[in-house]
Amino acid sequence: MKNSLCFVEEELAGLKRAGISPGPKILSTPQGPKARFEDKEVINLSSNNYLGLTTHPKLKEAAKKAIEQFGTGSGAARNIAGFMTLHKELEDKLAAFKGTEASIVFQTGFSANAGTVSTIIGKEDIIVSDRLNHGSIIDGCRLARAGIKIFSHKDVKEAEKLLKESKGARRILLITDGVFSMDGDIAPLPGLVALANKYKAIMMVDDAHAFGVLGRNGRGTVDHFNLCGQVDIQMGTFSKAIGSFGGYVAGSRALIDYLACKARPILFSTSLPPASIACASAALDILKEQPELIDKLWENTRFFKDSLFKLGFNTGISETPIIPIVVGEEEKAIKSSKRLFQEGVFARAITYPAVPKGEARLRTIISAAHTKEDLTFALNAFEKIGKELRR
Numbered sequence: 001m002k003n004s005l006c007f008v009e010e011e012l013a014g015l016k017r018a019g020i021s022p023g024p025k026i027l028s029t030p031q032g033p034k035a036r037f038e039d040k041e042v043i044n045l046s047s048n049n050y051l052g053l054t055t056h057p058k059l060k061e062a063a064k065k066a067i068e069q070f071g072t073g074s075g076a077a078r079n080i081a082g083f084m085t086l087h088k089e090l091e092d093k094l095a096a097f098k099g100t101e102a103s104i105v106f107q108t109g110f111s112a113n114a115g116t117v118s119t120i121i122g123k124e125d126i127i128v129s130d131r132l133n134h135g136s137i138i139d140g141c142r143l144a145r146a147g148i149k150i151f152s153h154k155d156v157k158e159a160e161k162l163l164k165e166s167k168g169a170r171r172i173l174l175i176t177d178g179v180f181s182m183d184g185d186i187a188p189l190p191g192l193v194a195l196a197n198k199y200k201a202i203m204m205v206d207d208a209h210a211f212g213v214l215g216r217n218g219r220g221t222v223d224h225f226n227l228c229g230q231v232d233i234q235m236g237t238f239s240k241a242i243g244s245f246g247g248y249v250a251g252s253r254a255l256i257d258y259l260a261c262k263a264r265p266i267l268f269s270t271s272l273p274p275a276s277i278a279c280a281s282a283a284l285d286i287l288k289e290q291p292e293l294i295d296k297l298w299e300n301t302r303f304f305k306d307s308l309f310k311l312g313f314n315t316g317i318s319e320t321p322i323i324p325i326v327v328g329e330e331e332k333a334i335k336s337s338k339r340l341f342q343e344g345v346f347a348r349a350i351t352y353p354a355v356p357k358g359e360a361r362l363r364t365i366i367s368a369a370h371t372k373e374d375l376t377f378a379l380n381a382f383e384k385i386g387k388e389l390r391r
């Protein structure tokens, strides 16, 4: 029996040689613009805490109040006994904010994607998907056991070709990330929506990196492109800009009721605890009441990107606060990330298979909570490291 797991040791050694280690950096402060990782204070350019909400007083207050009133756990799956007034209020509030008939809360963005795709799509169907879509979409596609057709990144023409070939399938799902998590570019949603209409496909958008970032008050990609009412399924997360935890799907009443009856993460996994739900709800109020946070996020993004450009760095095709610094070779990316950390800046190296070979990068993510001084400090470190690495 013991030897049956030998392969993990061998494979682990291979992973370590490739620079993939099991030990993440340990964070001993809240997730903030400055944070302490491995006992070192750094400017944090690696979290998805776009608006700095993880430490917002209103969210903390909402969590405490929810624990006092509702306790620490929901104690059951949504449809058994785990659907509290808090959950109901959040779903209604979110639907109103997104301008959809209804919404449903999942445990994570991951389960929202995997659970939704595999519920609405089956063996008789075809999924047409962008090559760089998130892992949770890919897993959803596999669970659905449908035919999967992949188009080159953002290639609307190729997507059309694949849709044309798919005529005759029972259902077709056209699916894309709204903002792509490794390059920070935005999906060509108007083109894709037109195709979905033409070929009668279901259109689904993953707003994980767009909710709280793009569109009026952070309503997301659909709002950004003025396509309200034209996208069937909008999925998102409360775990990034929203500063809490959990995932959601927003859409028509019938779609949401269908998912409520059939999606397996809803049926077979406990609903979110009161504190997370209350934080998400408080964060939605902040999006409505403090849009200046989002303005600050974009101001910081422009400043950082322009400055990197002036320093001669390649920020790829980024259009959002996700700003990659593409360095090419894996080793160079890993080495620069280590050197930056020594200089007090945390920017993760992203290597194959998260990005194609030869496109290794440092990925930086800007937050509204960064001060000009934080960003200038980081830029100085980049300048120093850039010089050292070029030598």
Ligand SMILES: *Cc1c(COP(=O)(O)O)cnc(C)c1O
Pocket (backbone or CB within 6 Å): 108, 109, 110, 111, 113, 134, 136, 177, 181, 206, 208, 209, 237, 238, 239, 246, 247
């Ligand atoms: C993070 C992410 C998810 C998963 O969301 P979680 O709430 O963290 O599970 C899904 N899609 C994309 C594009 C993401 O970046």
